[in-house]
């Protein structure tokens with residue numbers, strides 16, 4: 001960026017805006033006296049990437065996808081089709097693409113971590129990487145068993161366990177991730 005823009009932050013809600021916009025906080029509505037000077041820690045390009053939310057979007061999509069896969073799996077225990085559509089084929093596709101989606105969450109997570117924190121070997125990120133690997137392995141084993149058991153119920157119980165574990169792990173990873181967004185986009189209250 002050619003010229004340096006100055007910023008200010010709302011002490012009530014953490015909304016950041018360029019200095020000179022004036023008026024009440026566009027986010028929470030408090031008076032402009034609540035604003036104090038603010039300096040971004042990250043460069044414009046780093047902020048731009050983080051603002052695209054590539055990793056959070058990938059993670060949210062993967063969590064939803066895993067939930068739908070689990071729902072389909074358990075639904076199939078009771079019914080074979082919904083509105084005339086056979087569910088088995090949909091479940092087969094869902095389980096086939098699950099490892100790919102989880103891997104996309106992992107890869108975007110590594111890029112996000114590197115850009116956000118400059119390093120990825122911090123305790124939190126290390127925990128996320130280990131859990132993410134377990135999640136990926138879980139989805140691959142699930143796919144393997146699902147292919148092996150095609151048409152019968154030989155691994156039904158293990159598959160049910162794996163799909164449940166995958167959903168819990170994906171959700172937990174998203175939960176930890178939500179806490180890690182704060183250092184660049186401050187959500188806390190500034191003490192005066």
Ligand SMILES: [Zn+2]
Nearest residue numbers: 010013025028
């Ligand atoms: Zn505000």
